[in-house]
Amino acid sequence: MHLPALQIIAQRHHSDCSVACLAMVCEVGYEQALGAFRHNVCTEGAYLKQIMAAARCLRTPLRLSHRYGKIEDITGILDLKMPHRRFSHLVVVHGGLVIDVDPNCPTLWDYDTYMTTYPFKPIGLLVRKDHL
Numbered sequence: 291m292h293l294p295a296l297q298i299i300a301q302r303h304h305s306d307c308s309v310a311c312l313a314m315v316c317e318v319g320y321e322q323a324l325g326a327f328r329h330n331v332c333t334e335g336a337y338l339k340q341i342m343a344a345a346r347c348l349r350t351p352l353r354l355s356h357r358y359g360k361i362e363d364i365t366g367i368l369d370l371k372m373p374h375r376r377f378s379h380l381v382v383v384h385g386g387l388v389i390d391v392d393p394n395c396p397t398l399w400d401y402d403t404y405m406t407t408y409p410f411k412p413i414g415l416l417v418r419k420d421h422l
Contacts, residue, residue, distance in 0.1 A: 296384050300396040307380040308336035310391035311367040314382050316350040335377055338369060352416040361401050362386035366417035370410035
C-alpha cells in the first residue's frame with residue numbers, strides 16, 4: 291500500500307504532543323491544530339476524546355482502534371502508556387515508521403525498533419475515517 295508523504299511537525303512544549311501529531315495526521319499546520327482544542331493543551335495535554343473533538347473541528351474525523359493489522363499500512367496517532375506515569379505519550383505511525391515529536395529531539399524510527407527501545411505499551415490508535 292502506498293501512503294502519502296507527511297510533513298514532520300515537532301511539539302513545542304512539554305505536553306503538546308497531541309497538537310503536533312494531530313497536525314501531521316490532519317495535514318494542517320501546528321497553529322491550526324492548536325486552535326482546534328478547547329483547552330490549554332500545551333500545559334494540560336489531551337485525552338483521546340479531546341483529540342477526536344479537535345479533529346472534527348478540523349473536518350478530519352478520527353476513529354479509535356485497538357486492533358490495527360499491519361503497521362506498514364497505517365497512518366495514525368498511537369497512544370503509548372508509559373510505565374510509572376499517569377499520562378501517555380503520543381507518536382505518529384506512518385508506513386511502519388514511528389515519528390516521535392519530542393520537542394528536544396524529534397526522531398524517526400522503525401516501529402519494531404522503537405517499541406523494543408522504549409518501555410511503552412500501545413493502548414490505542416487514532417486513524418482518519420477517510421483512510422479506512
